[in-house]
Amino acid sequence: MVRYDLGFFLCCCKSFLGSADGDGENFYDLLGVENDATPEELKRAYKRRSLEMHPDKLAQRGREVTPEDQARFTRMKEAYEVLSDPHKRETYDAIGEKGMKWLEEPFSIDPQQLAHNFATSSAVDRSKIFGIFVAIAVAIFLLPFLACLMVDHHLGPGAKWIGILTPLWIWDVFILFYHSRVIMMGPIHRPDHIPEEEWVDPLPMSKRFFSLFRFCLIVLFEILVAMKLDGSVQSPWAKVFIPIYVWEATTLWKKVPLAKMKIVTVEDLETALGKPFAEFTQAERELIAKRYSVVPSTGSSEFESAHKLKSRARQDVIKLVFRVSFLIFLIIQLDFGLELNWWLVFTPIWVLSLCICCGTFQSFREVAAAAAERDPETFGNITGKKMTGTGFDEEAQGGSAYGAMGDDSSDTEGGEKKPSLTQEEKEELKGQVMQSGYRMMTACCSQAFLLVIVILFVGKLDGAQYSSVWIISPFLFVAGIFLFCF
Structure with a gap:
């Protein structure tokens, strides 16, 4: 039986996949086995095909190895690798190679190809997409619309929040079902081609139960809020928010170690312990892994990934501090009757949005400055002024350019001219700058969108007489544009 996630993917996206996998050989044909081959048959076929196709074996037989031979091997x-992994094999059997690549790299598919596949798909598949879109739109907008009618007292005195939030309970049931399915899958089995000492379960059971626990906290909070609004619970709001306290505490417990993580290189460890990394004992490696994140070098992709993970964790901790500050202001306002101005209560939200926008802009400037330092010709005018590795040059700062003639410090390093970048390196720099710029624009636009909604909400709390539907009007506006384009 097809997994539920694959069944849903096929129902939603079959019209975008087009025909199977084109004219190339499928994975079973490449190994020379039938579609119902057992793992043992796959292993034997792989060994046999390796002896036939390995470039070294071809060379030993006196045959000239071509790039096509290498690519085929x-x-x-x-x-x-795909067929020996039961999970990947089931995915491949259901949606093919194209579908797998789409799942792994959603942005790698050509939009024109997707549009062509959709246009040439059957009417049934296209109608599924439209029906799913309408159902999702109704599910998303029904809850806020009912809440607005409830706030404006249009549903009568007998209406209860526990009933108004029925769409939310339905969403929660689906998500709980998803979490239970993930847990029931059990541990992911190690593929045969990965040595046991190198295998790490990408989704350990502890992580699955932890995610379920955090989601249950959210559901419990939703129920308590609905009962409090209906008058079924007489406890103060400070007690109603207990699940949120625990949820934030688990976030802090998860993010603080990552934010404080120390990143060291293999060379640093070898210098500190006075022996090659290969001679480290298993106990030493386990102790190091608990305290540090070990990377090959500061210029490696592993270092960049670890640095991003650490930066993201620090940002999450800062956001948590603002959320907790807002929670304190909110509880004081609700429980102690101080009648603070609602615009003051939401001060942490205003400051957090400003910090997010300023942070992404600063990140963009740093990426642009680093690119300008490596390639001043291409990236020196990103901001309309010549940039150096530490900022703008003297002229950009209003200083004098006197004495700058003949100063090639931007093109030299230690008296030697910097080597020119290859076209591939320039394209990589362009990609980094553009990606950073997109992140900045996305963050600023999303914060502006959310601020409009929060301002309308706070205005209503502060006594404005407009309908509550205006609070969700930005969502309705965006949905209308999307429907018009669709």
């Missing part, structure tokens, strides 16, 4: 290895 690599593709055969990829086929075995």
Whole structure:
């Protein structure tokens, strides 16, 4: 039986996948086995095909190895990696190679190809997409619309919040079902081609139960809020928010170690312990892994990933501080009757939005400055002024350019001219700058959108006489534009 996630994917996206996998050989053909081959048959077929197709074996037989031979061998290895993993094999059998690539890299698919596949798909598949879109739109907007009618007292005195929030309970049931399915899957089995000492379960059971626990806290909070608004619970709001306290505490417990993580290179460890990394004992490696994040070098992709993970964790901790501050202001306002101005209560939200926008802008400037330092010709005018690694040059700061003639410090390093970048390196720099710029624009636009909604909400709390539907009007406006384009 097809997994529920694959069934849902096929129902939603079959019209975008087009025909199967084109004219190329499928993975079973590459290994020379039937579609119902057992794991043992796959292993034997892989060994046999490796002896036939490995470039070294071809060279030993006196045959000249071509790039096509190398590519075919690599593709055969990829086929075995997929089919030897039961989870990946089930996915491949259901949606093919194209579908797998779409799941792994959603942005790697050509939009024109997607549009062509959709246009040439059957009317039934296209109608599924439209029906799903309408159902999602109704499910998303029904709850806020009912809440607005409830706040404006249009549903009568007998209406209860526990009933108004029925769409939310339905969403919660679906999400709980998803969490239970993930737990029932059990541990992910190690693929045969990965050594046991190198295998790490990407989704350990502890992580699955932890996610379920955090979601249950949210559901419990929703129920308590509904009962408090209906008058079924007489406890103060400070007690109603207990699940949120625990949820934020688990967030802090998860993020603080990452934010304080120390990143060290293999060379640093070898210098500190006075021996090669290969000679480290298992106990030493386990102790190091608990305290540090070990990367090959500061210029490696692992270092960049670890640095991003640490920066993201620090940002999450800062956001948590603002959320807790807002929670304190809110509870004081609700429980102690101080009648503070609602605009003051939401001060942490205003400051957090400003910090997010300023932070993304600063990140963009740093990326642009680093790119301008490596390639002043291409990136020196990103902001309309020549940039250096530490900021703008003297002229940009209003200083004098006197004495600058003949000063090639921007093109030299230690008296030697910097080597020019290759076209590939320039394209990589362009990609980094553009990605940082997109992140900045996305963050600023999303914060502006959310601020409009929060301002309308706070205005209503402060006694404004407009209908509560105006609070969700930005969502309705965006949905209308999307429907018009669709």
